[in-house]
Amino acid sequence: MTHLDELLSLHREIEQCRRCPLWKTRKNAVPGEGSAVADVMFVGEAPGAREDEYGRPFVGRSGDLLTKLLAEIGLSRNDVFITSILKSHPPRNRPPIKLEIDACFPYLLKQFELIQPSVIVLLGSVAVSAVMGPWKMSDCHGRFYEGSDRVFFMTYHPAAALRFPEVREVMRTDFAILKTHLDQVAVISTGTDSES
Ligand code: URA
Numbered sequence: 001m002t003h004l005d006e007l008l009s010l011h012r013e014i015e016q017c018r019r020c021p022l023w024k025t026r027k028n029a030v031p032g033e034g035s036a037v038a039d040v041m042f043v044g045e046a047p048g049a050r051e052d053e054y055g056r057p058f059v060g061r062s063g064d065l066l067t068k069l070l071a072e073i074g075l076s077r078n079d080v081f082i083t084s085i086l087k088s089h090p091p092r093n094r095p096p097i098k099l100e101i102d103a104c105f106p107y108l109l110k111q112f113e114l115i116q117p118s119v120i121v122l123l124g125s126v127a128v129s130a131v132m133g134p135w136k137m138s139d140c141h142g143r144f145y146e147g148s149d150r151v152f153f154m155t156y157h158p159a160a161a162l163r164f165p166e167v168r169e170v171m172r173t174d175f176a177i178l179k180t181h182l183d184q185v186a187v188i189s190t191g192t193d194s195e196s
Contacts, residue, residue, distance in 0.1 A: 004036050007114045010107065014087050015055075019103035022088035028055030032083025032111060040075070040182065041117040042066065043108065044084040045126040045157060046096050052089035057082045062158040066123075069158070069171060073179035081115050083108065085130045101130050112150060118185055120150055121178065124157025142174040144181065153178055 001009070011031035017023060030047040033056055042058075050060035058066050067077055086096045086104050108131075112120065122128045125137050131152065132145060140154040155175070161168035 003114050007036050007111070010110055010114065014107055017087065017107075020088070020100045022086070022090060022100060025091050026088040027052045029087050030055055030057050030084065030089070031087055031107070032057055032081060034077060034081035035079060036081070036115060038079065038081035038115055039118045039185070040079075040121060040178075041081040041083070041111070041115055041119075042121045042123055043127045043131070044082070044123045045159075046084050046086035046093075047089040048093055049089065057084055058158075061162055065158040065161060065168075069175050072172065073175050073182075081111070081117065083111060085127050096126060101126075105130065118151065119144075119153050119178070119181065121153045121155065123155060124160065127157075128154050141170065142177050153181070 014031040015029045017029060023029075026047075030051045034041075044058060044062070047057065048060050048062070051057055051063075057063070066082070070077065070080065085108065086100055087107060088100075088104075090096055090100065120131075122131055128135050128137065128140060132140070132154070135154070137154075137156055137160075141156055143154055145152045145154070153174075155178075156167050156171050158171070161171045
């Protein structure tokens, strides 16, 4: 099986998943979408009502903002891979509970392994605490963390930026930091500065 086949088969498995009770209330599981060989992967919190309707991640208002922030650093949704900690919508958009996070987490780890992104961007405190452990957003946003085999970057969730205009500006600055890092990685991996 190629790694693309493995990713597709993982996503079929997620669509049928009954590891936690959310399968009873969801319309569609939301495995994630984007490039299977993405350099950058974005991890949100959980699908909202609109994502549940379409089976696609970040297609509501938060998604519009994420798409815009990506465009501002020269990326399209097809360049990256977008998913969330939970692959099923929690009723009434309540925050994910531990049992759901624990049930879903192996899917995310498998996505990391198959896609092998050079940076994993954790969007908001649910993603940060699920992957890194407790860390205040005001302390960790805009920062990279190099684990043994993965590099993480932390920023706010777009939903917070929709509520608070000042957070939107902070996210813009964080995305600019991310872009600088990606440009440096591109120079190192090609061995040439693409501008020259
Ligand atoms: N918020 C998330 O965290 N994930 C989605 O897919 C949509 C909104």
